[in-house]
Amino acid sequence: MPSTIRPSWQKRDSGLVARMILSFAILSLLYIIFLSVLAYLGLGFVPITIIASAMILAQWYFSDKIVLWSSGAKLVTRDQFPELHDLVERIVARNNLPKPKIAVINTRMPNAFATGKGPKSSIVAVTTGLMDTLDTEELEGVIAHELTHIRNRDVLVITLASLFSTVAWYLMQFGFYGGLYSGGMGYGGGNRNNSGGSMIIIIAVAMLTWVISFLIIRAISRYREYAADRGSAQMTGKPIKLANALMKITGTIKNIPTRDLRQEEGLNAFFIIPALSGSTVGNLFSTHPPIQKRVEKLMEMEASMS
């Protein structure tokens, strides 16, 4: 599971995130279909659990390749992007970190993500749009943010957290198919009503677990974003640069007007109510905290440093 720097609800970012979510959704669907077929064929609970675990491990093992493939990111050599390599090397050298592989996505949307199983085999990907939009110091801030995700093993943390919900999902499936095919598995007979009742309870509990873990994962993920911002600030010593980068990426930096106050005066009489931003329900479901909050925290760090 990759961690992108942009909030997933950002409209302009929808392409990349949608592509990744779709890839993982298709994968999950394939698993479920495959496991359901196995269950239908009458395989017992234990062998199916072993196969499912093997598949999860395989997904973990190939996660970087899957992410690269689904995002369209290409690994790049020093010859192709010497400045980008220099920039990453500067940060890792200063902070005593192993150098990650570097990938570039050819899209105008400014974005970046980190993925990988551990600090030694990780990948940092940036889009060409990000490199065009940001200046060197801002790009450093963003890459340091991604490197903090790697250092904190956030990919592992989120994967483990997701495992919880995945297990809940499988239990839900087994509750469903277990009940449906109980005849085929040799538990049929007179107590059909009874097993139907317990099946509903199993599904309900599994669903509840799944929903709760889904929300918890998002809360953890949001917390880790703040942690990555903090780590980036420590690595570069310039939280304001990351704040600027975030604002540039989301386009909020354009909020500071350039129209003269004297031109604007006449319009002030018709003071416009600003659009309501980000409902609380949206915040609950999003994996990233609102940019405004992140910028505020970075600015506090900047203020405490001066």
Next chain:
Amino acid sequence: MNLFRILRKKGNYRTNEHRIDSDALFSLSSAHITLETKLNLRSTGKAAIGLKSVSGRLFAETIEEIKHFLDVSKTDSDLSYKVIKDSYGYLWIILQCGKIEDIISGMSAVGQIVHNRDFSKQLFAALFQFSNDNNRKNNQYLVYNFALNKFYPFVPVNKNERDNEIEREIMETIVDEMPFEKDVSLWYPIWDPIL
């Protein structure tokens, strides 16, 4: 931003009579020390107060009273002034003095005269010029908007370009010391150098 805050903000706009708020202006007398110690920004000793000029004898008399007041106070301090009209038709009273405290009290008095003459609605904005020693050319400003009753930074770099980074830095440095406009979308610049 919740609805309550929006309504309150809107309310501020409605009820504010552009009265000169001396407390807000005088908060600058401590904030400018913070700017100097933390950002090495010093007052250049120049400031201006802008008025939307209107035709008529009463307004002209108000300007005369201001001039008279400033002429008199010249004897107490080295506060000098001039009055100019910009291309938008706004009237600017430019104050110059070595001590920012004298500028602030001068400006506060000017505001009081305008208010007493019932022209507070004509009060537009005040500008305070700052500079850091390294770069005398690049002046930075604090704008005081009478409608908002708040300060905000303005750092022009080129023609029609402003340095948002330094502006945010200025805000972070003094935001707790003075009434500061936190909504950056209201930080309207005042271009062409009046000072």
